[in-house]
Amino acid sequence: MSGTEVETRPSAIAGQGLFARRDFADGERLAPYRGPLSPTPPPRPESGEVFALEVAEGLWLDGSGADNPARWANHSCEPNAELVWHGPAEGAWLTSLRPLRAGEEITFDYGFSLAESLFHPCACRTPSCVGRIIAEPLRPALRRHLRFSRPRD
Ligand SMILES: [Zn+2]
Helix, strand or coil: CCCCCEEEEECCCCCEEEEECCCECCCCEEEEECCCEECCCCCCCCCCCCCEEEEECCEEEECCCCCCHHHHCEECCCCCEEEEECCCCCCEEEEECCCECCCCEEEECCCCCHHHHCCCECCCCCCCCCCECCCHHHHHHHHHHHHHCCCCC
């Protein structure tokens, strides 16, 4: 179904990225974000990346599986998609926040906390990039923190 509508390939933002293979309308489902659900965050692996998302209060989705190409979607400070939780039957879907053109990279707001953001630089290169992966509502707090602390990297 959605397998041919998006694809993964190297991204200018980081590593692999998720890309639209056709034009999408505003508010359209782009790709499912698949994985097992659990009431606690999945354990952090010894190596590699974490693809755990809190899709609802106290409900975690582990998107690390190979059957979840949407895990390669990068964060952006000006995302063109969002992750929408539709309940256990339909699961989570990356959904467009505006019309997308074929070939565009699909990005969403990872929603990281201030503490998480300090270890996750952002390279999305959008005009409003704050240089860290952090939830949009927390960006003013991050700017204050960076102003009053020494650079970390
Ligand atoms: Zn950014």
